[in-house]
Amino acid sequence: MKPYRANVMVCAGTGCVSNHSLEIKKAFEEEIQKRGLADEVQVVTTGCNGFCGAGPIAVVQPDGIFYQLLKIKDIPYLVEEHLLKGRPVPRLMYVPPEEKIHIPKMNDIAFFKGQMLVALRNRGMIDPENIDDYIARDGYRASAKVLTTMTPDEVIQMIEASGLRGRGGGGFPTGVKWESCRKAKGEPRYVICNADEGDPGAFMDRSIIEGDPHSVLEGMVIGAFAVGSSEGYIYVRQEYPLARERLVIAINQAREYGLLGDDIFGTGFKFDVDIRRGAGAFVCGESTALMASVEGRVGEPRAKYIHTVEHGLWNKPTCLNNVETWATIPAIIMRGVDWFTSIGTGDVSENPWGGSKGTKVFSVAGKINNTGLVEVPMGITLREIIFDVGGGVPKGKKFKAVQTGGPSGGFLAAELLDLQVDYEQLTEAGSMMGSGGMVIMDEDNCMVDMAKYFLTFTQDESCGKCAPCREGTLRMLQILQRITDGKGTEEDLVLLEDLSHYVIDSSLCALGGSAPNPVLTTLRYFREEYEVHIRDKKCPARVCRQLNVYTIDPNLCVTKGHGCGVCRAQCPEKAIVGEKNKAHSVIQDACKKCGVCYDVCKFDAIQIS
Amino acid sequence: MPKLSIEDLEKISERVRRTTLLREGAGRAKVTVHMGTCGIAAGSRKIIDTLLRLVEEQDVKDVILTTSGCAGLCSREPMATVELLQEAPVKYVDLTEDKIRRIFLEHVLGGRPVQEYALAVGSERTQ
Amino acid sequence: MISIEIDGKQIEVEEETTILNAANALDIKIPTLCYNELIEPYAVCRICVVEVIRRKRTRLVTACNYPLRESVKVRTNSERVLKLRRMNLELLMARAPAAKIIQEMAAEMGLETTRFPIENPKESCILCGLCVQMCQDVVGAYAIGFADRGSKREVSTPYERTPETCILCGACAQVCPTGHIRMTDAEERIIHSKLSLGPNAAITIPFRQAIPNVPRIHAEHCIHFKTGECMLCSKVCPKDCIHYDDKDEIEEFEIGAVIVATGFDDFDPTPMKQLGYGRYPNILTGAEFEQMNNAGSPTGGKIVMENGEEPRSVAILHCIGSRDENYHKYCSRVCCMYALKFAHLVKEKSNAEVYQLYVDMRAFGKGYEEFYQRILDEGVNVIRGKGTEIVPNRSGAGDGALLVRCEDTLIGKFREIPVDMVVLCSALEARSDATDLARKLNISAGADGWFIESHPKLGPVSTTTEGIYLAGVCQGPKDIPDTVAQGSAAAAQAMKMLAQGQILMDAAYAEIAEEFCSGCRICNGLCPYNAISFDETKKVSNVNSAMCKACGTCVAACPTGAIAARHFTDEQIYAQIEGILV
Amino acid sequence: MSFEPKILGILCNWCSYTGADLAGTARMKYPANMRSVRVMCSGRVDPGFILNALRSGADGVLICGCHPGDCHYVEGNYKCMRRIPLTKKLLADMGIDPRRLRLEWVSASEGARFQSVVTGFTEEIRTLGPLELRELNFDAEHPAGTAQEISAAAS
């Protein structure tokens, strides 16, 4: 091993890669080569660093200096200054939204300080394609401990005591699930990792797999040992090619090292993992639909009364957990139950349902400054997540609502900002923990439009097997469409509510059972916005275009735009009249309110009232 | 690769230990060679090379070797600061290869600063 | 057993029984749409959702497949359940307006109209999946399935083309709750050559008078033999007497005598192109006409043309294929009389004109001539002349779609008779495998394929081979009375032989001396009576004295002289030769 | 008197022997030169009989059997039909005119045909003349020497 004195950790998560972080890495290497520092400084690509908003990111260790928004042309200067001369470059450092100071140290940035890394413990520290890095950070130590010193029951006992609950969204206590799966009769048993992550806006499973695939594998080995399985599947969605590629490399390396396959650690325990690709159906995130898809059948959910732990994959006992759950297991085994129960809310000593322990990874997006991956202890308030870690709402806009749990979750208004984030309290508030998607909306968002957006998603993704979800969501969407087109009536709201309860109560699976949540929560917290849409045929946030009236400010059009006529050319209905250097105007009754003119006018001459 | 046993795990993590410590920024001692323009001109490159060779020879895992910009005292370049954990940093000046070798062996490894080469004990304020 | 309470009524049920079954036991009616007891519950219509109170938590579950595992309280008509049901029906009314069952259930619950817009008024499919499950799980044909997803989901065939795997069993139509699937026939037509006496359902008694009079499975129609699934008949048969794996078994018997009564084949008139059989409609052979007249036939015994109407005129042609240089020189003996019977039937059952074209009216039996006179009295037009050609009646003159061309030898003129239907009295010919059977039984078959009796006058039912007898048409064309007579004669002769208990063997037969025979097996293939067999272990041949007729062929052929007959030995013959030539 | 040939007839019991019997009962005349031996089937005739007959002084051998297909034993006559041509070929090589051996099919009802066959064959043998196998047996007194001596011994 060459005695490097410094490592440049370049983030190679999907976000940064799409921002050319790999070219940046090459630039680093060339420059270091040119500077003759090749055998002193090593450039390493890591998984997603978490702060996606600031991508492409590089962190220079051991100094711990965090550089953001890097461009290729910055690299030579950076190498010379920092690596050669040892002088960090303030210009490329993180600048918090409010004050204008450069924060060099990564750990001092609010985004990172507020977080507690368990599932993302190796984030930014290891090269995901190198197993040695993972082992160096106590990797596979937990599976070694479990396989050589513990019995399956002890493992299950430990996980149950830790109060760990499913991070997929259901929040079912993992220990209880493992125990019932172990007791179930039938061979062979299967262990599945659900990496389908169908929620729009959620990308934490992706980052865990891209950044630290071995943590998932090690978790699965422990889980398989606990439930007595020798065959595991990881169901990765087709839209995560990089994650799948890294997983394949990790699996091969693990097999090569004998940490997967036959006779692991010479204990005679056999466990191997195979990858199955999800075809992109959101419904396949649901356990029984996922198993149907793995079996090669159409991904349709099955009646809930047959528990998958007894009759799962190919009708054999199957233990299915989310990526994040599997990644957390090794940490619990290594650092013990007391450490884990010290984090989070409630008391799980007698009953695992008693609280929400450990940390949860949220993918914060939408109207937020620090877009990215946030791992925070359970019990943290929404306010801390959004304003401290998240860095608040950009452009000084006012916070309006936060949507948790993806399309099956609900919208929480500003008054609930001090709500502690855990399973029970989120569900009470009408939303749900869900996979961990967190979308922040500000005053410019129209809640009816948001509800419509999420319902369009669930309606389109409905598998159509059972009538309530197939028919109910379609009719609800038609009603919302009517409202946003200004043709809604008061009875529509009543019908909407009835339909929502009908769909939740009668649907066969969780998709139908949670699709109406966005509608119900927006009705509950933002009912007045609905009434404005219906009564005044107006959209306060001016998002619902059919309700807007588009007019052109004459002097802006002439003074700034010199009557450029771009809007006139673009308008599909030819509803804008005017000549060069003259003020243009909109013929209201011809206007179809498509909003194209508003989009194309560079001089904001188009006014919406 | 033969099937791994637990001892193998130890060996691998031991072998890769230097990188992990490097990345965690934690280490028993930190040697900073000042690479300001004058430092480089005065030959601090050679100092770093010898230090790297020493680390390799002694197979030292927990010493962090880093560079910094100009320390301000151009006339006494090349200079380096040795900082043991929980001890005040010691700045060495007018370094040559064998001087730095001795410093490394006695101070960094042995824990006893080499007075004759030291300029001053204690450090100005560094973040 | 667990005790549960439904709508206040208590009941003890087995574990894992569904709420629906428990409710039925208490004759509480829970509506179902996508449920059928033959099929594993799919639980997609959700109309059967009921409230279940378990450990203080009420949950809404589908009654049709919720397995009762502990004592719970069930409410099938709480306000919340009824509200859900009403909404469900309202949605389905919008989805499938043409489905009557939905309208009825909605009316029952006091729902007239639906608040939702109706896109397709003619739609009647509620996507309950019963047809797909029936086709895939029960029948196993996989001809239909679900396509697309979400609200665009529909039942369709692979690539929306008519599926080859569909076996037209109609199970999907039968199980569809809204009548959305219907079976249609290609075209309704009676094809004479395809008439059969019984219905062609998969499991039937072949026809009324069938012996044995028990149902049997027609493998070519049965779903199980096509896809390996279904087997519903064995599920419902109380005495469990349905076995799908029965196969023809070959059993060997030690028998004393064989009576060959293998009957005859019908001559197929298709090669006689000029008659147009198989090309033009309404030209039948005698057998097909007979089948149509049988009360058990699909036409119920009525004489109808292929389009179902009654023929205006019928021609009956004698000697088709018989007394014919190109086909069979012999007279088939029976056609004249059944042709007359046909004429009588046509006259009796319809008022069609009948033309009887004969060459010689051979009414040779007792009462046959009198029957012929009766037919003449019934006004049948009897024409002495062979029907030579049948062509479609292009001109349309006269009441007949076909024209029968013939030469009326009595008036010496060629005639074209317009008729609607023609019956060809086709010849009787030997079974196609008669020669093989003859070789197998070591009896001989003549050039025409009829078996050769031991003596035309003195031994009509016995053959040259001991213990093998002939009866019926296999020995030559004859009608039923003669066949019955021959049958009893053959039986009598067989009984005579069997009653004796042993066969009188003549003294002469060949024997092989083991010490001389070296197993060269030259003799093995020579014996016409297969009397010589080869002993693999001792490597010598031996003669079965019972079968040997002592013809001496093998004696002459045996190169070592190991075979010697009990008479006509070499020594005797050489002695005769030398003595006679001295 | 002209040379009276000695002919051996081997007749099959079911057809030719019965045919001969029919010819006899029908008072049909045919030369007595043929002396007949009865066998159950023409298939019983062994070429050895023919050679032995010629050796024993027969000038011609007539074999009669049933018409092919009529054989009482189904295929007996086929075997004979195969053996006779090979025997004829042997006779030819042995210097004996194959016409001295003839195979004829005579059915039980063909009395007339039997008569014509026998008469025809007798005339044919008469034209061929006596067989007289030379040097058949060994004569101890004057074992034959050169050609002249042989001819001398023969005459």
Added chain:
Amino acid sequence: MAKPKLAIYWAAACGGCDIAILDIEAKILDVADFFDVVFWPCAMDFKYADVEAMEDKSITLTLFNGAIRSDENFHIAKLLRQKSVVLCAFGSCAADGGIPSLANLFTLDSILDYVYLQAPSLDNPGKTIPQPTTKVPEGEITIPRLWNTVRTLEQVVDVDYLIPGCPPQSDQIAAVVDAVIDILKNGKPLPPKGTVLGATEKSCCDECPRERNIKKITKFIRPYEIIAEPNLCLMEQGIVCLGPATRSGCGAKCVKAGMPCRGCYGKPINVRDQGAKMISALASVIDSTDPEEIDKIIATVADPVGTFYRFTLADSFLRRAQV
């Protein structure tokens, strides 16, 4: 008591039988020490006069091989008959006529004419043919007169036993020798006159290793025309094999070497004419019922006399061709 006397003579023969006698290898020593070989012209220089000098019936056993085709053969045959107690016809020439008897297909003159005048490799300018007596300056030379017809030993003198085979197989000879020694030493009764020694009562097929099935022959072929199946009966492959009509005892050596049996061990016990019997058997298995086709098949049998009477022409019914 004096050693029994043994005489071995070779008449019209190829000498193979004498060699076969030597082929019994070590057993020849038993013969030597048990018998007193008094006459064996092929092996040692005996003179006819010595034999004439012996009393009658003084030779216990005479093994006479070779056919009788000249005055000398006949003279010595008579002589040995007179002098010996037991006269055995040794080998197929003596027993059945053997290959020499094929001469009966031709007259003596045509043979001499061809051999001395027509043969392609001849150099006989003087066109001389050996004469029974020729005058030479030294006096008159007589050579035995050749006969027109070759005879078997049995046809000229009374023969006690026959030992077939061309030559008789050495193991059979050894067996016969043992039997004779056993009879003479232990006074066992002699087998009945005329029995065939050194062979069994079965046909050659009994010892043939090939698999035999039902025969259906559509064409006869010569052995060189095909590569025969190693373990299938040759006749079934269309090759004319006389095994079925030949006595066994030789161990079917020819067939084991892939060549068809030629019938050298002579006719089986119940057969009077080996060739006729073979014709009967072979013709019967021709697979055809149509006369023309049968003629076509029979045409493929190359040389009936040479094939069916190769070793037994002299002993057959017709004995010689009428030419």
